[in-house]
Amino acid sequence: MPTAEPHLRFRPGILAGAAYVPPSAGLDRGEYIRLDLNEATGPLSPAVAEAIARHVRDRGIYAYPDETELRGAIAAYCGVSAEQILPTNGSDQAIDVCLRAFLGPGDTMLVARPEFAIFGLTADLLQARTLGVPYGPDLAFPYDAFRAALAERPDLIVVINPNNPTGTPVDITFIEEVARDNPTTPVIVDEAYYEFTGVTVVPLLATYPNLIVLRTFSKAFAMAGLRLGYVVAHEAVIGQLAKVRKPFDVNALAVVAGRAQLAHIDDVRIYAKTLMEVVKPTTVAFFERHGVPIWPGAANFVLVRPRDCAAVVAALRAERILVRPMSAPALSGMFRMGIGTEAEMARVMEVYAGLLATGAGAGSEP
Numbered sequence: 001m002p003t004a005e006p007h008l009r010f011r012p013g014i015l016a017g018a019a020y021v022p023p024s025a026g027l028d029r030g031e032y033i034r035l036d037l038n039e040a041t042g043p044l045s046p047a048v049a050e051a052i053a054r055h056v057r058d059r060g061i062y063a064y065p066d067e068t069e070l071r072g073a074i075a076a077y078c079g080v081s082a083e084q085i086l087p088t089n090g091s092d093q094a095i096d097v098c099l100r101a102f103l104g105p106g107d108t109m110l111v112a113r114p115e116f117a118i119f120g121l122t123a124d125l126l127q128a129r130t131l132g133v134p135y136g137p138d139l140a141f142p143y144d145a146f147r148a149a150l151a152e153r154p155d156l157i158v159v160i161n162p163n164n165p166t167g168t169p170v171d172i173t174f175i176e177e178v179a180r181d182n183p184t185t186p187v188i189v190d191e192a193y194y195e196f197t198g199v200t201v202v203p204l205l206a207t208y209p210n211l212i213v214l215r216t217f218s219k220a221f222a223m224a225g226l227r228l229g230y231v232v233a234h235e236a237v238i239g240q241l242a243k244v245r246k247p248f249d250v251n252a253l254a255v256v257a258g259r260a261q262l263a264h265i266d267d268v269r270i271y272a273k274t275l276m277e278v279v280k281p282t283t284v285a286f287f288e289r290h291g292v293p294i295w296p297g298a299a300n301f302v303l304v305r306p307r308d309c310a311a312v313v314a315a316l317r318a319e320r321i322l323v324r325p326m327s328a329p330a331l332s333g334m335f336r337m338g339i340g341t342e343a344e345m346a347r348v349m350e351v352y353a354g355l356l357a358t359g360a361g362a363g364s365e366p
């Protein structure tokens with residue numbers, strides 16, 4: 001195919017940027033245990049499935065969506081006013097909206113690296129510079145280096161709590177310090193995994209109007225396929241961000257499903273609690289017992305470093321289990337694995353026990 005570059009004047013950031021290619025594009029992931037994208041793997045709440053079916057049956061999808069009630073429901077869930085909520089097409093769009101609102105060519109975004117990739121890719125497109133402070137040993141948050149980097153006066157500060165892919169949690173008191181000491185700089189706090197940690201800066205919004213919180217329905221809410229996320233911020237901030245989003249970016253079925261799931265929030269709470277208090281500890285204990293290095297992190301996924309990562313990832317895939325090999329240099333030799341249901345993780349451990357015997361799955365240290 002001829003390249004468009006010679007005769008179409010794309011923006012330099014587009015030409016230099018990279019597309020995000022989903023790791024298993026084209027694969028029928030429904031045939032696999034899906035532990036590669038940190039999604040929920042349990043079934044959708046029956047109430048949500050029923051709400052979607054009812055909407056399609058009774059109302060069709062001919063009408064543009066109206067998100068007024070969804071905003072109210074999210075606001076009630078977060079304990080803020082509806083004017084402080086901006087629903088988005090997944091939190092990927094929340095990231096896009098915020099970065100486009102605050103970054104232009106030559107501006108600087110401060111973030112700990114490796115960060116959730118969409119931040120860096122979006123900053124690149126906008127020709128902004130990413131000031132990436134590396135995570136410390138054992139993937140701890142680099143508090144001192146991050147503080148030191150603030151002296152460069154970034155145009156945007158990003159804290160991902162907990163981060164993907166490292167799983168690293170960040171002290172709320174540190175985020176408060178950053179917001180307090182940099183009152184004219186936007187501080188984005190990505191809380192995609194909030195339902196698994198219960199830790200949030202939303203109550204601090206009343207004191208620090210430069211804080212901007214991003215959340216998603218893709219993880220604990222089991223709705224990644226519908227693309228629903230949201231921004232929580234001061235209402236004046238939301239007013240500006242709303243100009244960047246388009247009026248109907250959140251589709252009608254996401255609106256219906258989001259409201260239905262919030263009306264059954266206990267399902268989400270029970271799912272997250274069981275995952276974090278039962279299934280994840282059992283999984284982590286299995287790897288620890290066998291001397292395989294594991295970084296549990298604070299979210300619904302872990303990082304594992306077996307002796308031969310490529311061989312383990314391929315062997316798991318052959319057994320219809322998807323995990324994600326890591327490419328960032330700091331995570332070399334590791335794969336990231338979401339925590340599935342109890343039955344799924346029992347299957348993972350059964351398969352992995354066989355890989356311990358071959359040596360590929362054993363710990364990297366002799």
Ligand SMILES: Cc1ncc(COP(=O)(O)O)c(C=O)c1O
Nearest residue numbers: 090091092116164192216218229
């Ligand atoms: C930290 C973080 N933020 C945002 C997202 C984007 O989620 P979504 O666009 O599905 O809401 C993810 C997805 O993996 C994530 O890990």
